[in-house]
Amino acid sequence: MRFSVLILGLLPLLAFAADDGDGKAPSKPDTLPAIQPPFDFNGIIEKGLMDNLHPTPSHIKYLTGNKMPTDCMAHAKEKNHGPDEFEVFEVYYEDCHVPWVMCRLKDTHVNATTMADTFGRMPLGMREFVKHVILFKPKDLPGAAAWDAGDVIAISEDSFRLYVLAHEMSHSIDAHIEVPGVTPSGKGGLSSSKRWAEQYALDNATVSDYARTLWAENLAETGIIALYNIVVPNGVANLQHNSPRQVFHQYATYTTYYRDIITPGKNQTCKQRVPDSKMVYWPDIASDGVPTETRTKKVGITLMEPGAFDENVTFVQPPAR
Structure with a gap:
């Protein structure tokens, strides 16, 4: 037993x-x-x-013409990165009718295929609460392995691991799921x-x-x-x-x-998938390109309406053993 x-x-x-x-x-x-x-x-x-978490079959579609989700653009601008520094792609998994849009700095050592494979290993029930995944360099997330803001996971190339994703996804589950x-x-x-x-x-x-x-x-x-x-x-x-x-x-x-x-296999309907942020062309947009409603603060959990949490926290990588 x-x-x-x-x-x-x-x-x-x-x-x-x-x-x-x-x-x-x-x-x-x-x-x-x-x-x-x-x-x-x-x-x-x-x-x-x-x-023991096996990859979900998937295929990747790369986006061109500086097209990316608003949330990716906002966080990239915050880190003083430009649109040409990013590779943006959609990942279509066989267990969901809606793809996930991911963004990665082109000079990171984790490629799009690895990002899609690793994220796709997580149970669908956990993936559903993530809008986008953004891959940064360690210097972009000083002192942290990853953080979560508004259902977006930003993660360092040196911390792109399943247990880090499990931590961040747990914040979203905690924020979204009612326990009667x-x-x-x-x-x-x-x-x-x-x-x-x-x-x-x-x-x-x-x-x-x-x-x-x-x-x-x-x-x-x-x-x-x-x-x-x-x-x-x-x-x-x-x-x-x-x-x-x-x-x-x-x-x-x-x-x-x-x-x-x-539990892998328990949720096969993909009915709770959180909606993506709006797709935009950067820099071909008005003003500073960041609508007020997208200016979410970085927190260890997903922002909810009304906010269930308000701590400004990040996930610190445990030391290697």
């Missing part, structure tokens, strides 16, 4: 306390230490995801709910040191472990030297609410 099946079966009995009561959650998830030794995100976890009885009706926000804080308090550690910085980051980092546990044979049992039971309630709670979204 898989370790994940055994422990998840216990979740309704030992995890969920009622959402009423007077207890207040700490302002951020730093009352627990990070798990020791640290999870090997760059090594065993990334390899497990690569070996836990988040406000029609809104996301599991990470900021009392339920999530209660489950956190039942554990002995967080999944990483970065998971201690903000509640949204705690959930996003936990999403990496939850995805690993779902797709890799034997799941977290492969990580026994880290004593994953110390973080059980966090990844089990994430899995309980988002299982169908993060």
Whole structure:
């Protein structure tokens, strides 16, 4: 029996306390230490995801004439890049009727084929909440591996990994998905709910040191472990030297609410695909080319209406082991 099946079966009995009561959650998830030794995100976890998340068949169509999504243009301008520096392309995956438009700096070492292959390995239920992926040089994202703004993932060429995508996509899931009885009706926000804080308090550690910085980051980092546990044979049992039971309630709670979204093959309809930003020709547009409504701030989660989160956060790459 898989370790994940055994422990998840216990979740309704030992995890969920009622959402009423007077207890207040700490302002951020730093009352627990990070798990020791640290999870090997760059090594065993990334390899497990690569070996077990298979590419979705796809084909690429390159766009010409400086045509690109408004969001790509806005973020490129913010980084002082010009239109000729970018390669823009559509990726058509066989599991969705709508392509994803991606943008990459031409001098990055990750090519369009690798971008399409890597992104296409992620479960469709997670990909649906991403508008665009923009590939930058590390200098464009100082101190960060990636960030998410308005359903757009900007990511460094040195950090284009499945576990980084899982982190960013978890922010979008958290922001978009209503959890009945836990988040406000029609809104996301599991990470900021009392339920999530209660489950956190039942554990002995967080999944990483970065998971201690903000509640949204705690959930996003936990999403990496939850995805690993779902797709890799034997799941977290492969990580026994880290004593994953110390973080059980966090990844089990994430899995309980988002299982169908993060399980490959569960979602084959592509009905929740977020709409792309408007296509424009840059620089052949009026004014400064950035409509007011596209000026979203960089945050660790997708901006929602009304905003479910407002922290200015990024994802910091864990050190290589």
